[in-house]
Amino acid sequence: MEWQGSRVVLVAYCHFLGERMADADLDFLVSLGFRPPGQVCSTDRPPLERLLDDNDDAPGSSDLWGSLPSAEPDDDVAADSEAGSTSDEDEDGYPKPAYGVGKLGWGPPMRSKLMGRLRWFADGHGLASPGRWPPDRRPSGSNDRDLLLHKELMDGLLRLLSESLDVKREVCRLATGHAKASPFPPGLIQAGRDLVFQKLQGAGSKEALDRVPERQPFYLEAISELLRLAGDPDWTRYTKASWSFSAGVPLGVDVKLPRTPALFFRKTKHRKFVGAAEQLSDEPRLNYPSAREHELKIEEQFAKEISLGAMIEMPLEEAKSRYGESLSIASLGAIPKADDSVRVVHDGSNGQHVNDRIKVRDAQSTPTGADLSAALEELPGAYFSITGDISRAHRLVLVRSADWARQACRAYRKDRVYLNAVGTFGIVSASYWWYRLFSGLGRLLYYAHGQDHTTLLTYVDDLIWLTESSQGLPRILASIFLLEILGIPSAWHKFRGGAEHGWIGFSISAHQRLLGISKSRADWMIGWIRKVKSDGFVNIADMGAVLGRLSFGLTVLPLLRPFLGIFALLMYLGKVASRLSFSVQMQRPKGMKCGLAVGLRASPPILMSATGLQKGFRIWRPHGFTWRANPTGRSIASLELLATLIGVVVFQSAPFTHANFVCSAATDNRGNSQLTSRWLTTSFPLVAVLMELATVLQGKSLSLELHWAHRLQNSLADSLTNQDFKSFNPDLRLRFSFGDYQSLVTKEMLDLGSSLYKDIAEWKIRKRGRNDLEKGVPRSKASKLSARDPWK
Structure with missing residues (x-):
């Protein structure tokens, strides 16, 4: 409509109306990206004929990402090579995959709430992972022809497994920890590998698919081709880029590490290293006491690493002559492990100018307990979960030969030096490169499974599958099978699953809808x-x-x-x-x-x-279970929170209810809604009331969502303050007496x-009075709590 002057435009929408909503209105909301709760949104994706149109970029297009934070421009565009490059180009001069590129889902990705703050769901496979969307809104071979090859490949692997193995029995052996070796016979692995190669060659691949690069266990050409044919934004990183996993990746000491907007948000916080400007001693550093206690054991482990191609041994004088100032011999620390071995930690920070010269520009997003909870909520019928572990994860990524001398160390024999040719614990960029390598494999599994109701989360080298699919067990085993086919080594004895098991310190029971903390960590806390x-x-x-x-x-x-x-x-x-x-x-x-x-x-x-x-807690969010409390808007925060506590006490929940308890409190104190979202404060006496409220909720097996209302919507609270009860039904009045209340924490x-x-x-x-005192000196690694009392 035409108009003149100034005006205010108000856009509003109501809450979900359930069955009262007309189908046409529901379809319209879904087309805008809404996902009404409790609905299976078969209509929230474009028709198949649209998806198969060459000129249609609807599936996975960047315009669907409009609700996400915008991509951040590079603020330091210094040249990465002699030819120079811009922030829009990678190290080889090719355009970087843009933010929002890839095989994405429809609508916004899932969200999780961590310490009171909403954040984008992270599955450990980067921003382009289809696993960040609910199963019904993921791309698949049935609606995207780029993924038809991957669907056919997974169908072939499932047939191969069903013909050769008792699938359920093998999954149960993995879940119960009885699998000490691979459940797949060598002949079956070769048959699966041949199937993968045949599918790729049939799709026109001319690469040497059966080639395994030196010092690597992976079939990187096959991985790269599977990702390329799926339209993955990072397929070149495996074999085609100059800094590839096949040729070796840089530590980042004398080069700028990549910036990859399609997979990562920008990393904005960087560690400040003490002594970065200090002049280093010419004498090689000694190992820490924790390593000196296990030097012979470390020598034995290094011999195994050499046999695997992960390390090189040479005389110290030869290393000095060959590498000169590039040789950085670091101090080693050692953390004992349960199997009588030790985890060797390479200190690339103290007495070295290695870590302080590395700047990782991509921020890795790893799953948290909040993401695990969100994944379970999106799979309300989940009945099974299983965890796995990648063997020697950080020690699998090949580092370019120019950086091997920067990862040098010594053990028992001081006249010998060991050079690490692969990623190393204690080097800043090691976790980044492993994350980037395996995240592509995680996305590959989603391309192959399509919209099957199975979710994979990856935390560094720890994997967890959750499924509510009728084909969930075969597909989980097929996923593990495909990873082994492509050369991913698994620690078979660490697989666990079934009724109740642990994952990165959490305890999970998908069938009972329970999520908590592991017993070992609980015991440590107490x-x-x-x-x-x-x-x-x-x-x-x-x-x-x-x-x-x-x-x-x-x-x-x-x-x-x-x-x-x-x-x-x-x-x-x-x-x-x-x-x-x-x-x-x-x-x-x-x-x-x-x-x-x-x-x-x-x-x-x-x-x-x-x-x-x-x-x-149980992971379950039914609708319609709400009540309204009305504390006065003029009280201090502690009293307002106390009114919320009284509401929780007097309004009884249904027996045997394990639900999400929603309290819409009419208070003009926004802080309390944020407080009960984060569940943390150091303010007294507010902390006492918060502890009491949390304790009562815990005892009732309830959670709480306390919403803020504008003061103009809080008139009923003012009426109560003024002893005006005419707007209330006296028959519904409930009494509360502090004299009769048995406090659990507050008193x-x-x-x-x-x-x-x-x-x-x-x-x-x-x-x-003492702000000018000198600060204490940094402690050695051996004195830290993680070295003295590890949290298992």
Whole structure:
């Protein structure tokens, strides 16, 4: 309509109307990218004839990514080569795959909530992974002809497995940990490999598909061709790029590492290395005490690495003569493992100018507990899950020969030096290159499975499959089969699955819809708290590591996060104490017993029970289970949160309900809605009320979503404040008495918390008077908590 002057345009939409919504309206919403809850959106993808039109770029086109954060331009466009390159070109001068390129799903990708913040779902395979979309909205060979080859290949592998193996039996052997070697006979692997090669050759591939590059286990030509034919944005990285996995990738010391917008967001935070500008000693560095204790064992492991092509041994003088200033002999550390071997850690930071010269520009997105929870929610009928492990993951990526001398080390014999020819623990870029290599294989599995209701998450070298598909077990085994065909080595003895098992420290039972923390980590958490309480002091340097461990573990148990506020305060006190007394241990302040006492005696039973910690919460979100609380909008935050607590107490949930409890509280305090989303605060007495609320919810097996409402929508709360009850039905009134309420946490927290916060105030005053004190020197790796007490 024509108009003049200024006007305000308001765009609004209502909540989902369920069966009352007309089919035409539902189809319209789906076409805009909405995915109404509880709906199987068979209509939210374009018709098949549109997908097969050469001139139609609808599937996976970048315009569907309009709701995502925009791609960020490169801010440092220095030349990567003598010929020079721009931010729109890779190291070989070819255009970079743009943000939003690839075989993407329809509509926006899934989201997960981590510590109160919404984030894009991460499956560990990059931004172009179809696994970031729900199964019904992924591309497949039935609606994208580029993936028809991959669909036929997977169908062929499934037939081959069903004719040769008892599929269910082999999956069960893997899930129960009884598979000590590959379940696939050599003849079956060769038959599968021949099938892959035949399919690629039939599609016109002229490459040497059976070639395995030197010092590599992978059939990189076959992997590259499978990704190329699928339209994957990173297929050239495997064999065709000058910095390829076939020829060797750079560490990034004297070259700028790639920027790949199609797969990664920009990395904006980089570690600052202490001593980056220091002059290095000409004398080779000695190993740390942890490595010197196991030098003979390290020598034995290095001999195996040499046989696998991962290392090169030569005399020290020859290495100095050949490589000159490029030779960097690092100190080694060693972490004992359960199998009597050690994990060798290569220190490329201290006394070296290696890590401080590497800048990884792509930010890796790895799955968290929030992503695991979101994946289970998208598979409401999931009945099976299984985890796997890639053997020697970081030690599989070939490094270009020009950088081998930068990864040098020594063991028992000081006149001999070992050069690493592959990725190395302790080098900044090692995890990046492994992530990039395997993420392509993860996307390949999605191309092959299409819209099957099976999801794969990858955390570095740890894999987990979740399935609700009737063909889920055969397809999981076929995925493992395809990885072995392409040369991916698996640690077969580490496979687990079935009823309840662990993955990266989490405990999962897909069939029972349970997600929590593993027993070993639960035991460690309880043991550490008990030890500190018993000893009466805490190691200052450990507090940051402990808080990090607890924060990671409790991503799947958000209602225990309020108790982390105590540990955050203790870490703060520890840092102040270190500046005041230069002591590595802090005597427990008189108020510190509050946090430990509450953590052990007044906390939910789940904190005291390893079994409870394993189980956690059910993943289920039914609709229509809501209630409304009306605290006054003029109260302080603690009182408003207290009103929410009363609402949870007096409004009883249905018996045996394990649901998502939604509270729409009419309060003009936006902070409380954010507080119950993040479940963490150090403010007193607000933290006491938050702990009580979390404890009550935990006891009722409920979660809470507290929404903020504008003050103009909070008139009913003002009416209650003014004793105006005419808008309320008196028959529905529920009474609450503080005298009759049996507090679980609040009373003890209020009694002891005052002492703790008094200590904090005193320590702050002391800190302000000593801000000019010299900071402590960095600790060696051997003194860190991860080396002394690993979190298994």
